[in-house]
Amino acid sequence: MSHVKSALTIAGTDPSGGAGIQADLKTFQEREVYGMSVITSVVAQNTIGVQRVIHLPIDFIEEQFDAVWNDIKPNAIKTGMIATNEMMKLIAHKIKDSQIPYVIDPVMIAKSGDPLMEEASRAVIRDTLLPLATVVTPNVPEAEWLVNFSIKTIEDQKEAARVIVHQLGAQSVVVKGGHMEGEAKDVLYDGEAFHYFSSERIDTHHTHGTGCTFSACITAELAKGRTIKESVELSKRFITDAIKYSLELGKGNGPTNHWGYRLQGLPTKGVRQ
Ligand SMILES: Nc1ncnc2c1ncn2[C@@H]1O[C@H](COP(=O)(O)OP(=O)(O)OP(=O)(O)O)[C@@H](O)[C@H]1O
Numbered sequence: 001m002s003h004v005k006s007a008l009t010i011a012g013t014d015p016s017g018g019a020g021i022q023a024d025l026k027t028f029q030e031r032e033v034y035g036m037s038v039i040t041s042v043v044a045q046n047t048i049g050v051q052r053v054i055h056l057p058i059d060f061i062e063e064q065f066d067a068v069w070n071d072i073k074p075n076a077i078k079t080g081m082i083a084t085n086e087m088m089k090l091i092a093h094k095i096k097d098s099q100i101p102y103v104i105d106p107v108m109i110a111k112s113g114d115p116l117m118e119e120a121s122r123a124v125i126r127d128t129l130l131p132l133a134t135v136v137t138p139n140v141p142e143a144e145w146l147v148n149f150s151i152k153t154i155e156d157q158k159e160a161a162r163v164i165v166h167q168l169g170a171q172s173v174v175v176k177g178g179h180m181e182g183e184a185k186d187v188l189y190d191g192e193a194f195h196y197f198s199s200e201r202i203d204t205h206h207t208h209g210t211g212c213t214f215s216a217c218i219t220a221e222l223a224k225g226r227t228i229k230e231s232v233e234l235s236k237r238f239i240t241d242a243i244k245y246s247l248e249l250g251k252g253n254g255p256t257n258h259w260g261y262r263l264q265g266l267p268t269k270g271v272r273q
């Protein structure tokens with residue numbers, strides 16, 4: 001048996017390389033996990049916004065999934081952009097008995113404001129996929145939609161986390177603090193205890209793909225056999241550096257990129273690996 005660990009992402013594409021499948025695969029590689037992908041939707045987008053989305057036929061999504069699954073079974077899976085009810089139901093059916101860690105980044109709207117999920121499908125991801133999740137990583141607007149109240153304080157983040165675990169059935173949740181005021185404080189809840197992961201707020205608009213990169217890092221660490229808490233802790237450090245060294249590329253929100261410091265020829269001293 002190979003000792004190589006692998007992870008599978010099921011998501012949409014970003015040809016400009018900062019978010020979606022491309023961000024996930026780069027992150028898996030950086031975390032030294034073999035990366036594989038199933039594409040749900042092909043998206044014409046860049047650092048400025050989304051121009052057009054084409055959903056792949058459902059039977060072809062299934063064929064991609066079967067091609068990977070029946071050949072190289074991953075050690076962990078993540079889903080990102082899953083736009084329609086039928087895609088969600090297919091994925092739930094495929095992975096429900098898989099017994100491997102499953103991370104959901106419940107992508108609803110891109111940073112540019114463009115919708116990446118049909119609004120009517122939000123209830124379906126909540127009801128069919130969330131109960132299968134090892135970790136779900138909503139940002140504040142996504143968490144607000146899932147729990148149906150507004151989140152303004154850390155106590156609200158905690159209450160949302162409780163609802164997502166105890167009422168919606170996820171094993172654990174990270175309610176991310178990227179959209180809050182002040183420090184960027186993420187709240188992890190596993191049904192028993194709260195853990196807090198904080199960083200200074202980095203003053204940059206080059207944050208295209210932060211959510212994708214963060215959840216892909218958690219997936220990679222779970223694939224290696226780390227605990228949920230260890231995986232989130234490492235991923236928070238990873239995303240903080242990725243934002244700190246994000247790239248001034250493109251005309252809009254530049255990409256988050258952990259290797260940004262290397263691409264920019266900066267010294268690696270002080271950068272956490
Ligand atoms: N300006 C910032 N400074 C430091 N950390 C940040 C900043 N913005 C986001 N983060 C961190 O990045 C991670 C992703 O959080 P965020 O809430 O931005 O996700 P998101 O909105 O889903 O991302 P995306 O824009 O890819 O959809 C979290 O750990 C969050 O705390």
Ligand SMILES: Cc1ncc(COP(=O)(O)O)c(N)n1
Pocket residue numbers: 011012013014019020021043045080081107109110111112116207208209210211212
């Ligand atoms: C395919 C895909 N998945 C996810 C995002 C979210 O990333 P962001 O909110 O940074 O635009 C995206 N833009 N595209």
